[in-house]
Amino acid sequence: MKLSQGFLLVISGPSGSGKGTVSHKLLSQNQDIIFSVSATTRRPRVGEIDGENYFFLEEEEFKDMTQNNEFLEYAFVHNNYYGTPRKFVLDEIDKGEIVLLEIDVQGALQIKKNYKNVVFVFLLPPTMDELRNRIVKRGTESQEDIERRFKNAFEELNFVGEYDYFVVNDKVENAVQNIENIIEAEKLRVKRHSDIKNKIISKEED
Amino acid sequence: MKLSQGFLLVISGPSGSGKGTVSHKLLSQNQDIIFSVSATTRRPRVGEIDGENYFFLEEEEFKDMTQNNEFLEYAFVHNNYYGTPRKFVLDEIDKGEIVLLEIDVQGALQIKKNYKNVVFVFLLPPTMDELRNRIVKRGTESQEDIERRFKNAFEELNFVGEYDYFVVNDKVENAVQNIENIIEAEKLRVKRHSDIKNKIISKEED
Numbered sequence: 001m002k003l004s005q006g007f008l009l010v011i012s013g014p015s016g017s018g019k020g021t022v023s024h025k026l027l028s029q030n031q032d033i034i035f036s037v038s039a040t041t042r043r044p045r046v047g048e049i050d051g052e053n054y055f056f057l058e059e060e061e062f063k064d065m066t067q068n069n070e071f072l073e074y075a076f077v078h079n080n081y082y083g084t085p086r087k088f089v090l091d092e093i094d095k096g097e098i099v100l101l102e103i104d105v106q107g108a109l110q111i112k113k114n115y116k117n118v119v120f121v122f123l124l125p126p127t128m129d130e131l132r133n134r135i136v137k138r139g140t141e142s143q144e145d146i147e148r149r150f151k152n153a154f155e156e157l158n159f160v161g162e163y164d165y166f167v168v169n170d171k172v173e174n175a176v177q178n179i180e181n182i183i184e185a186e187k188l189r190v191k192r193h194s195d196i197k198n199k200i201i202s203k204e205e206d
Numbered sequence: 207m208k209l210s211q212g213f214l215l216v217i218s219g220p221s222g223s224g225k226g227t228v229s230h231k232l233l234s235q236n237q238d239i240i241f242s243v244s245a246t247t248r249r250p251r252v253g254e255i256d257g258e259n260y261f262f263l264e265e266e267e268f269k270d271m272t273q274n275n276e277f278l279e280y281a282f283v284h285n286n287y288y289g290t291p292r293k294f295v296l297d298e299i300d301k302g303e304i305v306l307l308e309i310d311v312q313g314a315l316q317i318k319k320n321y322k323n324v325v326f327v328f329l330l331p332p333t334m335d336e337l338r339n340r341i342v343k344r345g346t347e348s349q350e351d352i353e354r355r356f357k358n359a360f361e362e363l364n365f366v367g368e369y370d371y372f373v374v375n376d377k378v379e380n381a382v383q384n385i386e387n388i389i390e391a392e393k394l395r396v397k398r399h400s401d402i403k404n405k406i407i408s409k410e411e412d
Contacts, residue, residue, distance in 0.1 A: 122396065127409040157403040165394045166402055178394060185391035188371045188384060190328065196372055197363040203333040 005192045006093035008115065009033070009100050009183065012108040013123030014153030016134040018169045022123060023102040025176050033183075034092045036101040039065070042080035055085060073103070073110035084111070093117060098183060105156040112162060119186050121179060122163040126170040128154070211398045212299035214321065215239070215306050215389065218314040219329030220359030222340040224375045228329060229308040231382050239389075240298045242307040245271070248286035261291060279309070279316035290317070299323060304389060311362040318368060325392050327385060328369040332376040334360070 011026075013019045027035055039055040041062050050056050057065075062081045066074060074083030084101060092099045103111070108120060125131035135141075135149045160166055165182050169175040190196065217232075219225045233241055245261040247268050256262050263271075268287045272280060280289030290307060298305045309317070317324060331337035341347075341355045366372055371388050375381040396402065 124402070124406055126406075128407055157406065160396060160402050163396050165391065166396050166399070167394060168406075178390070181387050181390040182394065184384070184387040185371065188373060188388065190366060190369050190372050193372070196330070196366050200330055200332075200363065200374075201334055 005187075006096045006098055006117075007186060007192065008036075008089055008093060008111075008118040009098055009179075009186075010108050010111055010118055010120045011100065011102045011123060011179070012105055012120065012163070013169075014105060014125075014131070014156040015149045016131040016153055017123040017125050018134065018172065018175070019102050019123045021172055022167075022169060022175045022179070023100060025172055026179055027100060029176065030180070030183075032098070034097045034099045036084060036089055036099050038082055039071070039085050040080055040082045042082075055088075057081075072114050073107045075107060086115075089115075105159050109159065109162060117192070119182065120163040120165070121182060122160045122166045123175065124157070124160070124166055124168045125153075126168055211393075212302045212304055212323075213392060213398065214242075214295055214299060214317070214324040215304055215385075215392075216314050216317055216324055216326045217306065217308045217329060217385065218311055218326065218369070219375075220311060220331075220337070220362040221355050222337040222359055223329040223331050224340065224378065224381070225308050225329045227378055228373075228375060228381045228385070229306060231378055232385055233306060235382065236386070236389075238304070240303045240305045242290060242295055242305050244288055245277070245291050246286055246288045248288075261294075263287075278320050279313045281313060292321075295321075311365050315365065315368060323398070325388065326369040326371070327388060328366045328372045329381065330363070330366070330372055330374045331359075332374055 011019050011023050027033055037051065037053070037055060039057050039062065041057055041059045044050065044054070044056050048054065059081065062083065065071060065083070065085070070086050071083035072086050072089060074081060084103070084107070089099050089101070101111070111118060112120065125134065131153055132146075132150055135146055135153070141149070167175050167178045167182075186192075217225050217229050233239055243257065243259070243261060245263050245268065247263055247265045250256065250260070250262050254260065265287065268289065271277060271289070271291070276292050277289035278292050278295060280287060290309070290313070295305050295307070307317070314326060318326065331340065337359055338352075338356055341352055341359070347355070373381050373384045373388075392398075
């Protein structure tokens with residue numbers, strides 16, 4: 001009897017919330033979680049593997065896929081397209097897998113319109129001061145960029161109400177532990193299982 | 207900043223699912239969970255304390271309370287009334303506490319109609335054979351009672367769809383661990399918090 005069912009786990013939050021670090025640690029500790037591979041039209045960097053880091057596509061292919069509604073979400077950033085291929089995600093979920101997608105707030109809101117079997121986690125900075133520190137620490141950005149990112153992050157906090165869960169990323173280990181709890185609980189969600197009674201009854205006949 | 211909010215945790219399931227054992231162990235391991243004290247018109251047994259084991263009421267008091275909608279649910283069993291006082295539960299939840307109510311399926315369905323801030327957990331036996339074993343092992347019942355209980359339990363499995371979570375009670379420790387995960391996840395539910403952004407922002411000013 002398999003009582004667990006797959007779903008898409010969206011980890012999202014503003015710039016500086018630490019969603020990249022948290023997602024990376026979560027994946028490294030949970031080998032059974034599948035990383036959602038994005039498609040992009042940008043050129044591969046040295047060492048990047050097609051189908052592992054990204055699905056590398058020509059612009060025409062990408063645009064065809066958008067026309068055919070083959071992305072759960074997509075965006076045009078710095079002259080390149082990025083998107084989440086619907087088929088990859090749904091195939092894994094059909095197999096009963098949990099698929100992790102780390103994405104910005106705008107992308108998460110697109111996903112919410114296009115697909116229902118999703119658990120949305122909003123990652124919060126512990127304080128706004130800490131959020132600013134994290135943005136500053138990236139170091140490569142101008143003061144203007146920092147202010148713009150901070151302002152965007154502040155605005156994006158308004159969208160927490162669209163999510164299922166919030167996790168305060170005070171320490172990465174705590175945030176990962178919280179998300180692991182959420183995953184274990186969501187595996188036990190009744191709404192994702194249509195035949196619990198029959199699974200219990202049929203176990204009599206083993 | 208307190209980001210956690212209280213809720214009512216209903217642990218329910220058919221006779222033989224082990225909801226009493228699981229609830230008892232959950233409470234003993236989690237001193238911060240509040241046990242919902244029921245009201246009853248039956249006489250106190252030796253050692254039972256009013257307000258701790260039960261709120262012991264006269265029948266007239268109990269009936270007045272039903273008239274005034276002061277129960278989240280109530281039932282008449284073996285010539286006595288039993289009920290869940292609304293005020294006790296709501297006062298604790300207002301303080302931010304998690305209140306545990308262990309109750310049969312009919313009671314849980316009544317709660318669902320009367321109150322919204324609830325997490326419903328349905329406890330399942332691992333197999334129907336095991337369910338029958340557990341009912342038989344009580345030992346004090348006639349064959350007829352056993353068959354009636356088994357038939358009721360079988361019918362009550364149909365109501366699992368009304369619940370939020372299911373937990374298979376194969377081993378008590380596993381079931382308790384699953385419920386602890388559910389509690390930790392539910393503390394992070396966005397829908398129970400209206401002002402997450404302001405709580406984060408105000409932490410700047412500490």
